[in-house]
Structure formats: structure tokens, C-alpha cells
Amino acid sequence: MVNEVMEKALNKQLNAELYSGYLYLSMAAYFEDNDLAGFANYMRVQAHEEQDHAMKFYDYIIRRGAKVTLTEIEAPQTEWKGVIPAFEHVLEHEKMVTGLIDDLVDLAIEQKDHATNNFLQWYVEEQVEEEENAMENLAKVKLADGNPQILYKINEELSAREHHPIDE
Ligand code: OFO
Numbered sequence: 001m002v003n004e005v006m007e008k009a010l011n012k013q014l015n016a017e018l019y020s021g022y023l024y025l026s027m028a029a030y031f032e033d034n035d036l037a038g039f040a041n042y043m044r045v046q047a048h049e050e051q052d053h054a055m056k057f058y059d060y061i062i063r064r065g066a067k068v069t070l071t072e073i074e075a076p077q078t079e080w081k082g083v084i085p086a087f088e089h090v091l092e093h094e095k096m097v098t099g100l101i102d103d104l105v106d107l108a109i110e111q112k113d114h115a116t117n118n119f120l121q122w123y124v125e126e127q128v129e130e131e132e133n134a135m136e137n138l139a140k141v142k143l144a145d146g147n148p149q150i151l152y153k154i155n156e157e158l159s160a161r162e163h164h165p166i167d168e
Pocket of ligand 1 (some may be wrong): 017020053093094097127130132
């Protein structure tokens with residue numbers, strides 16, 4: 001079983017993952033509204049991935065005999081000043097999430113909860129990928145700055161992204 005301190009912290013991270021999904025779905029809507037369907041698809045898939053991250057916490061909390069408690073999800077930003085500010089936001093957001101996961105790992109170690117520490121290592125690795133993707137995408141859109149042809153190509157490329165369920 002997880003103790004009450006871990007139960008609270010895991011539920012808090014479940015909420016943070018749902019918020020990430022909400023933020024990326026909001027970005028998807030923003031790109032739809034700006035006729036960038038490929039960018040919108042990318043963010044929609046990202047939102048789906050975040051939902052998977054949340055459900056992984058959901059399942060783990062239950063497996064450890066604790067209770068899932070859903071709380072209010074903060075309203076995300078709805079407008080950005082273009083693709084570069086949007087992808088800068090993604091990178092900043094993912095760096096912040098990495099910090100949250102690192103704090104959770106610290107807490108699990110402090111609480112001598114080795115199983116939770118082990119469970120969280122999946123997220124530690126996932127955050128490396130999340131930041132890597134965010135940096136790559138930001139570099140790409142910066143290259144396209146002021147060049148509609150490159151932006152069009154990136155938009156096409158991002159339209160190919162598909163959702164794949166998490167491997168256990
Ligand atoms: Fe859940 O990784 Fe992004 O936020």
C-alpha cells in the first residue's frame with residue numbers, strides 16, 4: 001500500500017497530467033482555428049498521450065490500495081501569438097512537468113516507497129522524450145519563421161502523427 005502522503009502526491013500528479021492533456025487540446029483547438037490542421041492533429045494526439053499518462057497514475061493508485069480523488073482541472077490558455085510561442089510554451093510546460101516528476105521521486109525516496117519510486121522511473125524516461133520532442137519541434141518552427149512553404153511542410157509532417165497506447 002502507499003501511505004497517505006504518497007496517495008495525495010500521486011493524485012496531484014494525476015491532476016497535473018489531465019491538465020497537460022487539457023492544455024494540449026486547447027492548443028489543438030487554437031491550431032484548428034488558425035487553419036493548421038497538421039499542428040492541430042499533433043496536439044490532439046499529444047492530449048491523448050497525456051490522458052494515458054493520467055490513467056497510468058489512476059491504475060497505479062488503485063493497485064496500491066489507495067483512492068483516486070479527482071479534483072478541479074485548471075482552465076488552460078486558449079490563444080498564442082503563433083506557432084513559435086505555442087511551441088515555446090510546450091517546452092516550458094514539459095520542463096515544469098519534469099520538475100514535478102523529480103519532486104515525486106524525491107518524495108517516494110524520502111517515504112521509503114521503493115515500489116512507487118520504481119513506478120515513477122517510467123515517467124522519468126518519458127520526460128526525457130517529452131523534452132526532446134519539444135526542443136525538436138521548437139527548432140523546426142523557428143526554421144519556418146516567416147517562410148510559409150516550410151510551415152506548410154511541417155504542417156503536413158505533423159498531420160501524420162498517430163496515437164499509440166503506452167507499452168506496459
Ligand atoms: Fe505527461 O508528459 Fe507531457 O506533460
